Amino acid sequence: MDKVEIGELSIGFERKGEGSPLMLLHGGLSDSRMWRRQLDELSDEFTVVAWDAPGCGRSADPPETFRLPDFADCLAAFIEEIGLVKPHVLGLSFGAGLALEFYHQYPAIPRSLILASAYAGWAGSLPPDVVEQRLLQGLQQSELPPEQVVKMWIPTLFVKSVSTKVIEETATIMSEFHPAGMRTMLLAFAEADLRDMLPTIKVPTLLLYGGADQRSPLDVAENLHTKIPTSRLAIVPGVGHEISLEAPEIFNAEVRSFLRMDQK
Structure with a gap:
């Protein structure tokens, strides 16, 4: 893993391949390792970069006051620092919300957006009582031993038929x-x-969702699709929230097809 200094934060990242740049933004309680199959399989055609967001993986923790615009500022500085020009930006869950905020702040940088299991932020996609419940529950979980947190989260991320290997890796x-x-x-x-x-949003946008996603259900997907004029919605039946881990072959094929179409 490589590291760069962005302001006062050390940011870890993985880079693999040559070609048009593809920036990968992971979800919460995760890091760049969740993109192993994408780094391996899409790097034959693209320069694939997966960062550890501030507060995740091998990156430093940000100040407590950090909010989504601050993550977007950090991402913009990171992309400039490592020399990516007009990258495609792919985010999952929290990472998709960050991709949206990034486009909002820096619309000239992304060539396209791929938003997987996406929200327009929790406040932008979920009822206030659900947001409050998720926030309170998450803050309480942050104080618990990791094995307890994992047991609480895993059933909400995958369908029951997901392989043991994927569960263990996650x-x-x-x-x-x-x-x-x-x-x-x-x-x-x-x-x-x-x-x-x-x-x-004026750039080509792919919305990619699992049909059995408990955390970001299909009404959230339809809402984003209705409001983003440049969007195409693809739903993978029988797959949960962590679609890139649960169905990597289908996920990678959808991403590759979309990016090839955009590059024509």
Whole structure:
């Protein structure tokens, strides 16, 4: 893993391949390791970069006051620092919300957007009582031993038929979460409401969802699809929230097809 200094934060990342740049943004309680199959399989055609967001993986914890616009500023500086020009930006869950905020702040940088299991921020996609419940539950979980947190989260991320190997790989990544980073990301996403910027998106946008996603259900997907004029919605039946881990072959094929179409 490589590292760069962005302001006062050390940011870890993985880079693989040559070609048009593809920036990968992971979800909460995760890090760049969740993108192993994408780094391996898409790097034959693209320069694939997966960062550890501030407060995750091998990156430093941000200040407690960090919110989604601050993550976007950090991402913009990171992309400039490592020399990516007009990258395609792919985010999952929290990472998709960050991709939206990034486009909102820096619309000239992304060549396209791929939003998987996406929300327009929790406040922008979920009822207030659900947001409050998720935030309170997450803040309480941040104080618990990692194995307890993993047991609570895993059933909400996958369908029951997912392989043991995927469960074990995800559990390993999740068990190494940063408590302070988790709390900062929860607060940032609970406050985020990006509904008003969705109609302003002018770049090609792929919305990619699992048909059995418990955390970001299909009414959220349909809402984003309705409001983003440049969007195409693809739903993978029988797959949960962590679609890139649960169905990597289908996920990668959808991403590759979309990016090839955009490059014509």
